[in-house]
Amino acid sequence: MVSIERRPTTDTPPSHRPRRRFAAAVAAAALLPAGLAATAAADPQTVPNGPWTGENGSSLAGIHSYEQLWSTLGQIEQRAQGSFDLSAAPLQSNTGRDIPVVTIGDGPTSVMYIANQHGNEFVVSEGMLDLVQSISGNSQAAQEIRDQLTVTIVPRVNVDGFDADVTDTDGDTTPWRQNYDPRCTQAPCDPFYAIGRGYDINRYHSYSDNAYDHPYLEGDDNLNPVPEAIAMRLLWDERQPELVIDFHHQGTYVDEDGKMITGSTMWPNADEEAAKLGISDEFADTVERSQRAVSVMLTELEQYGYANITRYPSTSTPGIARNAYGLLGSASVLFELRGGIDAKSNGYIAKTAANAGQAVLEAVADGSWETASLEPVKNIRERGDYVSDPHE
Template sequence: MRRRTTLKLLGSVAGAGLLGTKTVSADDAWPREETSRFFTHQEVQEFLDDLDQRARRNFELEEIGESLEGRELTVARVGSGNTDVFVVSEQHGDEPTGTNAILAELRELATSGSPFATTVTDELTVHVLAMLNPDGAMRNQRENARPEEYTWDDPFLGEQSGPADPNRQHYFELPADLLPGPKPDENPSPETQAMLDYVLPLEPLWVSDLHTQSGMYYDEDENPGDMYHSSNFWPIADAADEDATELSQQLNVAMYDQAEGQANAQLSVYPGGDTVNIARNAYGAYGFGSILNEMTGQVSDRGERMEGQMVRIMRNENRAVLEETANETLFDRDADRVAEIPDRPGAGDWPWEGGTE
């Protein structure tokens, strides 16, 4: 069955519904529309609609909410398996490589007759939310489109104002005893809340969060040609479920074995924080496997030719966890092997120096 639930393409009115005059117009931002490297929000919707028409197997689209500026958030589901997994990209609007990668993967899963696509879709149902932060994406900015005068009391960071980082708002359904302070009356990222409202009842086996990180990281023993670095991580919050953390580590080992040494790829451990508001930690605390996938290369770091290599590397890592989950070899992985994954060279001290999770 293929259908789209309450979908409304925004078309030429994608900027409608701005929250106040101080919200920056996407028309004044870095013109994502002028590059073929990355998707606009409208292009994501058109891509999904095209797949809805061409899919060879079970494929559904569902609007699960909208951004502050009224851009729809659409989850694509592909497959008929009993095990649900969830992938999200572009929580940060200036990190579009993950959207490129997961949409390419979604197209293969929906339309290809390859053994990989057949195995994954027979055993799994893959849920994909591409471009969680479309307002930020259309500005090429990390945060969402909250106006500068908006303020809220963040339980982890204290009083905040202006645009909100969607990746820091996944605490909203956690019990109060896990929060260091009171939470606001509403989630400052409705985009994040829409994801929470979808994922928590779904109870997926795991959640994969696709990002990019700045810079190239070398140590003194590296070949300068080895320039494509991916840094991954698992939940480390005290509240993270023990079994979920072990599964998350198994997923990281699978990605490490797939990526290491392939096409100049090198996988390292991302220097991430331990607060439970971050998606990677929050979904571990909710009881799901949870992985962070950071591909090196912000929009200003790479040319279009290199973008293709980064997308291929990120796809290889995604394919590894999808395939091994589907054929259940993942569960034979030794979680302790995460100790083999090297720390990211050149990283500063987390939480704020050298990290962009």
């Protein structure tokens, strides 16, 4: 059974042109009755009460392997409309694997989406595949995105942590949270390192002038030990995106009414580090632009009955992608979707990521995100209590 790591807690809406959706009605119809029926024997904890891991088959069922991911992206490239490029990230993983990077469109504004930095948070990679297929198609919305934007999508950053044929020093196999870098076998090790396994990629994004800089050592150096994080920063250097969105999973949480939370979002909050760098004013502007992107997402997802989005109780660690790219000047958003569920429910998670991602691209393409109301952000609820799997 795959176990998703759970992290402890701590104007008017923008108007958009009519959009072609990702079969939202199908996903909505599939979720609620299936979840309720599958867990009828369990004591209700949430509404709906499930689905949970293992109820309807392996949570990895239907998830593209490394080889399948590359193959599917190649197939999409063959039938893509407009500008489409499938290439490898600037650096390989520690097992020598290429990280797939998709570039769609050739417009003047750059946007960058990354997903699956944590190897056991893999359903969002399927959402990025859905999005790649949609915006490379022949719809009017897709054509306008390609004309106005250059979209960089990295559907799976942590290719090793998802399905590399490796074990850590405890004999555990993937998928796991970290990358693969088992050099440190006893403490002390670097910050955010799992002994005998590897690094949390999403803590090692450099926010200095040097992409190879270790974010937790004083001064400029070339000591960043995480090739996947360096690769994302090198892409950022090359693309200079106006906006970065980072897609993850979280555990299962409930709101104050007992309704299951299906996603949580957050913007940059490294205010202390910004002050140290003397960029507080610039960072405040970046935070506001990030919140406008969040507002677009919240407004889009409000129409779907299966989406219940809250504020993510995030830390201010500067090496997190959301904070690092915010400190570098890009609007930056974290989007965490419910994880640790089975294959039958993965579809609505993937669709939530795809729908939110496309809504933001359309808003950036037509410029409406710049004037999006901040009211949805002001009214966003805090994430509620964690709920454990009743079958564990």
